[in-house]
Amino acid sequence: MPRSHKIVYTLYIVVWVIMAINPKYREDWLLENILVFIVFPLVVWMDHKHRYTLTSIIFLLIFASLHSLGSHFTYAEMEYFDTITQFFGFERNHFDRVVHFLFGLLVFRILFEMTTAGITHIKKALFFVFILIIAVSALYEILEWLAMIVFHPELGIAFMGTQGDIWDGHKDTVAAMIGASVNLFFYKSYKKLFRSKV
Template structure:
């Protein structure tokens, strides 16, 4: 009970901090329309998590990762991805010709949904077996990534040049493909490095995890 109360306390603090950062990002964004489009996932995910918290609380690992994903989105929305200062520093450090901050966003777009899908599949008892769980989690990630690219395409058609800040292609003709590749990298990284921690937290919550012989390495 004490651990549950403590976790609830920290989640409320994280929620308050996220709302404060969201307000900061929206004070004077570089482009207001871009800001709305970039923070839209937060406006959808937070209410869903609040409404489902009592019935289906997520693991602490997921809440932490979702928080940092939201930070990435809010910073990208405030500056527009092609103008985030951190991205320029990374570009200078690695000798890149473009601001790579958007790739961080797409990496998280793979990392977080992969673990969300995995947790839902396991705790709901929808899938048994390591290989199928991994396969379906990656499929979910790629479906989300492809849908996001279609949304960008629709925005480009609807807004014309006004969508440039949202698209953030920076003249890269392979931007769509590289975005999806970074989402794939994020999902693979998550499934290779974080599944044991996630399994322990799911087990502590009374959920199902893969059988020992099928557990991820």
């Protein structure tokens, strides 16, 4: 594994450890990090095996670091986003919506590298990853709801972060879809990356 990748992984671990110290709601933090415990080691192992690009690793770990921030404060109560909320006069804290958008924007590239090896056409590969982002985002919303019901129903709003919006899950999925859509404007870059993988 390249040294640059190891540095990025180390930086993420430092961020994760800092965000694990005295989170606002310990049970919420634990639920938010279940996927981190599974996905992070898997990504490191797959990167060691398949050598993903540094750009993909950086994008993924920027998103993961923001997720750590959200799990520390909870997405609904991320206090450092309050200034933006007040400036624009929003009725709710939109930090969760921004992170869902960044999921689509930043995770797209590494999913492209991970999942398109057997696809022979660039447009099909991009469409597949676009649909995959939407599916993963929607699945996350369902798993989030199930985890809250099964493990800690008393967390309610803190974990789900709906902030009174019954369409919160739908809007989060749309935010991820918009983020993924931005990647399609970089068609030439992905085409070059695709050719290097074929």
